[in-house]
Amino acid sequence: MDKFVIQGGNRLKGDIYVSGAKNSVVALLPATLLLDVPCIIENVPDISDVKICLTILEELGATVEKLREGTYRISTVDVTSTEVPAELARKMRASYYFLGALLGRSHRAVAAMPGGCNLGERPIDQHLLAFESLGAETMLIKKIDNDGTAYIDAVELKAETLYGSTVSLNVVSVGATMNAILAAVKADGTTVIENCAREPHIVDLANFLNYMGAHISGAGTHKIIVEGVQKLIGNDALEGSVEERTYAVVPDQIEAGTFMVAAAATRGDVLIHGVIPHHMKDIAERLVECGVTVEEVESDDEVCIRVSVSENRRLRPTNIKTEPYPGFPTDMQPQMAALLCIVDGQSNISEQVWEDRFRYVAELRLMGAQINTTHDGAIIFGVPGLHGAKVKACDLRAGAAMIIAGLAADGTTEITDIHHIERGYSNIVEKLRGIGADMKRISED
Ligand code: EPZ
Numbered sequence: 001m002d003k004f005v006i007q008g009g010n011r012l013k014g015d016i017y018v019s020g021a022k023n024s025v026v027a028l029l030p031a032t033l034l035l036d037v038p039c040i041i042e043n044v045p046d047i048s049d050v051k052i053c054l055t056i057l058e059e060l061g062a063t064v065e066k067l068r069e070g071t072y073r074i075s076t077v078d079v080t081s082t083e084v085p086a087e088l089a090r091k092m093r094a095s096y097y098f099l100g101a102l103l104g105r106s107h108r109a110v111a112a113m114p115g116g117c118n119l120g121e122r123p124i125d126q127h128l129l130a131f132e133s134l135g136a137e138t139m140l141i142k143k144i145d146n147d148g149t150a151y152i153d154a155v156e157l158k159a160e161t162l163y164g165s166t167v168s169l170n171v172v173s174v175g176a177t178m179n180a181i182l183a184a185v186k187a188d189g190t191t192v193i194e195n196c197a198r199e200p201h202i203v204d205l206a207n208f209l210n211y212m213g214a215h216i217s218g219a220g221t222h223k224i225i226v227e228g229v230q231k232l233i234g235n236d237a238l239e240g241s242v243e244e245r246t247y248a249v250v251p252d253q254i255e256a257g258t259f260m261v262a263a264a265a266t267r268g269d270v271l272i273h274g275v276i277p278h279h280m281k282d283i284a285e286r287l288v289e290c291g292v293t294v295e296e297v298e299s300d301d302e303v304c305i306r307v308s309v310s311e312n313r314r315l316r317p318t319n320i321k322t323e324p325y326p327g328f329p330t331d332m333q334p335q336m337a338a339l340l341c342i343v344d345g346q347s348n349i350s351e352q353v354w355e356d357r358f359r360y361v362a363e364l365r366l367m368g369a370q371i372n373t374t375h376d377g378a379i380i381f382g383v384p385g386l387h388g389a390k391v392k393a394c395d396l397r398a399g400a401a402m403i404i405a406g407l408a409a410d411g412t413t414e415i416t417d418i419h420h421i422e423r424g425y426s427n428i429v430e431k432l433r434g435i436g437a438d439m440k441r442i443s444e445d
Contacts, residue, residue, distance in 0.1 A: 006406035007438035012268035014435040019045035019426040020249030024201035026094035029053040030101040038075035040246040045426035086112035100182030126176035164189030184226040204250040265408040269308040289318040317347035334401035341369040360398035363391040388413040
């Protein structure tokens with residue numbers, strides 16, 4: 001089994017670069033199915049979820065060319081299939097974006113129920129509500145498991161025509177907001193999506209589609225308006241031309257936040273490049289409450305974030321409540337918990353998005369953390385330090401928390417189940433070694 005081995009105790013120091021956002025690129029790649037011309041996407045992170053998305057595109061009939069590291073030319077013009085291969089769909093949560101994109105393109109889509117991190121119940125009722133609001137018919141394909149219990153194995157969507165309409169989401173959902181946009185972009189008429197999520201990746205999807213010719217306004221607010229268009233060809237002037245549009249994926253807010261917390265936990269001094277500072281506001285505020293110095297610094301015409309803590313400084317506790325953007329991201333909750341294990345005093349975490357995002361607590365306890373969990377939260381009693389241990393990455397961000405704890409701990413930490421981490425962090429070992437981490441990846445068959 002592959003694992004990361006970390007020798008803790010090094011202060012992280014130096015420059016680190018953020019990759020393109022996982023939760024954006026996993027929507028942009030399916031969105032290429034809506035285009036009537038090829039396009040080039042840059043700043044694509046080297047993560048396993050991207051590999052799965054690209055394989056799905058190829059299986060559907062798209063042409064994917066890697067032009068250089070992180071840059072792909074994608075042409076979906078010859079795609080005829082409307083069925084996402086089940087094994088691939090089950091490998092990641094974001095495979096549900098192929099439903100919205102294929103429905104928008106071909107008025108038919110079939111995909112197995114998505115996989116991804118186990119964070120408790122992960123329904124897709126709001127996605128289906130969006131599709132149905134636009135006139136699609138939903139069929140849930142059921143199967144019986146070994147215990148005789150029926151479960152939903154796959155979803156089939158069909159529509160004669162998609163009509164612009166009002167989509168009133170009952171829950172603020174990133175995925176359902178993205179899927180509503182994907183399905184509405186080429187619908188007949190105007191769609192109004194209400195109670196939208198506002199995450200940076202939603203704005204990125206809208207920017208990408210608009211750049212290719214869509215008419216989407218309001219992304220980043222609670223109400224998004226999509227005026228349906230017939231073709232997405234870059235712009236009218238490009239029709240028939242060989243010129244292709246190039247779009248760069250937005251920087252990953254959560255990867256940047258993970259580096260910020262790792263710098264704080266190791267009492268480091270790290271300059272984070274390729275970050276959008278206003279995406280980091282809430283994370284920075286919580287770190288400052290702990291006594292961490294967080295500054296915006298200009299470096300080579302770019303605004304970076306510098307995170308530093310003087311070597312022997314003790315940090316203070318803080319309280320965290322996860323919320324949809326612009327609140328504190330649930331995807332930073334485990335990493336922040338790892339830091340709060342080693343501050344002076346008691347911190348409270350309230351998890352408002354996922355019902356089961358504390359499975360990492362048992363692993364942190366193996367390293368000496370003192371944490372009590374409640375039905376939707378955790379109380380962390382800071383200890384002077386953690387010690388290395390053999391732990392596992394229960395899911396993607398839980399794995400990031402284990403890395404942070406391992407970097408800050410005394411002794412050696414071995415992290416197994418690292419495939420979860422590699423779903424979402426590009427070249428994590430190389431990047432952290434570049435700022436002084438003693439960390440290696442060991443492959444064992
Ligand atoms: C996205 O998941 C992210 N995944 C998650 O990233 C992230 O934790 C989450 O948004 C919240 O920010 C991707 O972007 C691929 P939601 P998503 O729909 O879209 C409920 C990571 O570590 N809900 O915003 O699946 C749901 O149960 C991860 O990178 C419904 O009730 O999340 C949850 O309580 C994991 N019905 C809440 O809404 C639905 O149809 C928010 O979920 C959909 C969601």
